[in-house]
Amino acid sequence: MSNEYLIEVEHLKQYFPVRTGFAKTTPLKAVDDISFAIKPGETLGLVGESGCGKTTVGRTLLQLYKPTGGRVKYEGKTIFDAGDVPELDAEGKPIIGANGKPVLSKPVSVNMLPYRKKMQMVFQDPYSSLNPRMTVEDIIGEPLDVHKLYANKAERREKILRLMELVGLNAEHATRYAHEFSGGQRQRIGIARALAVDPRFIVCDEPVSALDVSIQAQVVNMFEDLQHKLGVAYLFIAHDLLVVNHISDRIAVMYLGKMMELADADDLMNSPIHPYTQSLLSAVPMPDPKIARQRKRIVLEGDVPSPLKAPSGCPFRTRCPYATEQCAAERPQLTDRGNGHMVACWNK
Amino acid sequence: MSEHLLSVKDLHTSFTTDNGEVHAVNGISFNLDAGKVLGIVGESGSGKSVTAYSIMQILAENGQITGGSVEYKGQDITKWSKKQMAGFRGKCCSIIFQDPMTSLNPVFSIGNQLEEAIRLHTDKNHKEARARAIELLTLVGVNEPAKRVKQYPFELSGGMRQRVMIAMALACEPDILIADEPTTALDVTIQAQILELMQELQKKLGMAIIMVTHDLGVIATMCDEIIVMYGGRVCERGTADAIFYEPAHEYTKGLLRSIPNVNNSKERLVPIAGNPINLLNMPSGCAFCARCDKAMKICLEQVPQERWVGKDHLASCWLNDLALKEKAEKMQAAGSSNAEILRETGWTKDADGAWIYTAETVQK
Numbered sequence: 053m054s055n056e057y058l059i060e061v062e063h064l065k066q067y068f069p070v071r072t073g074f075a076k077t078t079p080l081k082a083v084d085d086i087s088f089a090i091k092p093g094e095t096l097g098l099v100g101e102s103g104c105g106k107t108t109v110g111r112t113l114l115q116l117y118k119p120t121g122g123r124v125k126y127e128g129k130t131i132f133d134a135g136d137v138p139e140l141d142a143e144g145k146p147i148i149g150a151n152g153k154p155v156l157s158k159p160v161s162v163n164m165l166p167y168r169k170k171m172q173m174v175f176q177d178p179y180s181s182l183n184p185r186m187t188v189e190d191i192i193g194e195p196l197d198v199h200k201l202y203a204n205k206a207e208r209r210e211k212i213l214r215l216m217e218l219v220g221l222n223a224e225h226a227t228r229y230a231h232e233f234s235g236g237q238r239q240r241i242g243i244a245r246a247l248a249v250d251p252r253f254i255v256c257d258e259p260v261s262a263l264d265v266s267i268q269a270q271v272v273n274m275f276e277d278l279q280h281k282l283g284v285a286y287l288f289i290a291h292d293l294l295v296v297n298h299i300s301d302r303i304a305v306m307y308l309g310k311m312m313e314l315a316d317a318d319d320l321m322n323s324p325i326h327p328y329t330q331s332l333l334s335a336v337p338m339p340d341p342k343i344a345r346q347r348k349r350i351v352l353e354g355d356v357p358s359p360l361k362a363p364s365g366c367p368f369r370t371r372c373p374y375a376t377e378q379c380a381a382e383r384p385q386l387t388d389r390g391n392g393h394m395v396a397c398w399n400k
Numbered sequence: 401m402s403e404h405l406l407s408v409k410d411l412h413t414s415f416t417t418d419n420g421e422v423h424a425v426n427g428i429s430f431n432l433d434a435g436k437v438l439g440i441v442g443e444s445g446s447g448k449s450v451t452a453y454s455i456m457q458i459l460a461e462n463g464q465i466t467g468g469s470v471e472y473k474g475q476d477i478t479k480w481s482k483k484q485m486a487g488f489r490g491k492c493c494s495i496i497f498q499d500p501m502t503s504l505n506p507v508f509s510i511g512n513q514l515e516e517a518i519r520l521h522t523d524k525n526h527k528e529a530r531a532r533a534i535e536l537l538t539l540v541g542v543n544e545p546a547k548r549v550k551q552y553p554f555e556l557s558g559g560m561r562q563r564v565m566i567a568m569a570l571a572c573e574p575d576i577l578i579a580d581e582p583t584t585a586l587d588v589t590i591q592a593q594i595l596e597l598m599q600e601l602q603k604k605l606g607m608a609i610i611m612v613t614h615d616l617g618v619i620a621t622m623c624d625e626i627i628v629m630y631g632g633r634v635c636e637r638g639t640a641d642a643i644f645y646e647p648a649h650e651y652t653k654g655l656l657r658s659i660p661n662v663n664n665s666k667e668r669l670v671p672i673a674g675n676p677i678n679l680l681n682m683p684s685g686c687a688f689c690a691r692c693d694k695a696m697k698i699c700l701e702q703v704p705q706e707r708w709v710g711k712d713h714l715a716s717c718w719l720n721d722l723a724l725k726e727k728a729e730k731m732q733a734a735g736s737s738n739a740e741i742l743r744e745t746g747w748t749k750d751a752d753g754a755w756i757y758t759a760e761t762v763q764k
Contacts, residue, residue: 101587234675264443265614269658269671291587298660321662335592337617339659341640344621351596352589355557
């Protein structure tokens with residue numbers, strides 16, 4: 053097994069049961085068959101409109117929800133397997149069993165506690181993700197307590213102060229409560245808490261969306277600095293494409309629970325292939341009047357369909373200007389169009 | 401002098417709170433002409449929304465306009481009675497808010513709410529109002545409008561709700577449409593639809609739009625003129641090109657450096673240091689001085705006055721003030737005539753030999 057990747061996600065599925073009638077539930081396919089991998093020290097940006105399942109990907113990956121299907125690997129070790137992933141042979145083809153069906157993986161579910169030390173999360177809303185009754189010292193110290201990462205009180209305090217310094221907070225802030233801080237500073241507390249256990253991987257769920265423009269840059273820079281210093285990998289989930297492009301090495305685009313395109317950040321921004329990515333990029337308002345005036349926006353018709361009534365085949369086909377019969381009949385898979393530029397589309 | 405559609409002069413608005421008087425807007429002035437799009441940009445707490453609410457006089461109970469005037473077609477509407485203002489809202493000037501879900505009433509159908517706006521300002525009967533409602537929904541691109549009028553807000557998506565809000569605002573064909581963060585709650589693809597729609601309607605109906613937002617991208621896409629606000633004051637105002645390509649205020653410069661764009665994806669962002677201003681604790685000088693790299697002693701002590709820094713371009717920064725004065729002194733040393741110096745810099749020497757600034761001359 054190669055350990056080139058820190059995190060590997062294969063055919064991840066997360067369905068939520070939704071009551072659609074009396075004694076009737078329909079699965080809401082929030083995440084439907086998503087695969088990607090993240091290298092150590094790399095940032096993968098995840099973008100999409102609200103309701104496309106990008107937050108669910110982050111949470112399911114950390115098993116804050118139990119995945120409905122798929123496999124998650126950390127440093128090559130399987131930490132979750134629902135038992136529905138086809139086993140592959142050395143050439144990457146599915147192994148066919150004696151009954152003529154593909155051999156499926158064995159279900160695996162490990163105790164996540166040791167892995168929580170390696171994988172952490174920073175939440176979107178710095179106002180509701182910090183306990184208002186705890187001091188900053190206790191908020192940052194809690195992961196240390198849970199994982200028993202200190203020998204005595206003095207060491208705990210020393211670790212907390214070092215973390216606070218790392219994210220740009222002063223030592224005198226330690227005894228204050230979350231409400232005494234501004235949005236940007238609260239987000240720093242949330243990041244210090246995630247870093248307390250010395251993780252290798254952090255899921256950042258819209259970490260700068262709630263911040264003012266002038267503060268966003270401070271926090272984005274801090275994420276980049278911490279990555280240089282600590283070599284931590286990020287899954288950076290956000291809807292602001294310009295911010296994601298700035299921080300990410302690669303970007304994945306999701307639509308209705310499925311992945312549409314995955315490519316190098318520059319590649320994706322400059323030459324998007326999927327019609328959805330193209331329209332998404334053209335819709336981003338550019339902070340430059342000359343570019344904004346010249347640009348032709350590809351304005352999509354209609355709204356995103358309800359994930360409960362997702363279209364057959366390609367989920368984007370109802371709004372796609374290039375849709376054909378094939379798009380309705382069969383779902384396109386992600387295929388490599390060169391240089392690791394993965395696209396799921398029949399026509400492009 | 402030609403009359404402006406809307407002319408705000410030295411507007412002051414403050415709120416009485418338990419912690420003291422909060423001066424949310426401190427002397428805002430601007431003019432708006434028919435068919436123009438004016439953008440007001442700033443961070444939260446910069447007073448941009450309060451400016452919009454002050455024009456409409458829909459401030460919260462503890463807020464009031466404490467100074468200045470808002471002139472609509474030459475008449476000061478801050479002196480108008482409640483009844484006159486009720487006629488102003490909707491008919492002359494409408495507003496759309498950020499969150500379409502909380503601004504629509506959940507217990508009335510879309511048609512019902514649209515009709516209310518129409519019947520309030522016209523003498524149309526129920527049937528005519530319903531027909532007008534359907535016409536308006538068609539105008540803003542809602543599909544199957546005849547069916548939609550019977551639906552309730554929860555049955556519509558965010559983008560559709562915002563279209564209904566726009567339809568409602570346009571019900572009486574106002575001269576001015578104020579849009580307070582109209583697309584902040586929406587996804588980019590829906591945002592593009594709504595912005596496109598607003599531009600289209602503006603061309604079709606010829607109304608003026610005041611766009612209040614923190615998103616520089618939206619501002620760049622939509623606006624002819626821009627006002628940059630910070631701490632309840634205007635930092636800088638001018639044409640979109642002037643603000644984006646020749647920013648003259650340190651705050652605007654900082655703001656433009658701090659946002660990621662297509663060209664700087666591999667460079668480090670340059671954030672503005674410090675935290676947004678606390679309006680309860682305003683400095684006596686420039687509101688931005690605590691976060692400004694180039695702050696001087698005078699910035700801490702005195703509020704900078706607006707100076708003309710270019711054609712249709714004003715900024716309130718002591719740096720410009722000093723630069724202009726220096727230029728005036730240099731020109732004098734080089735032997736330029738007083739009239740020339742005045743035209744170029746706005747500074748002139750009075751009888752006692754002291755420099756005075758006269759804005760009017762540069763303006764022309």
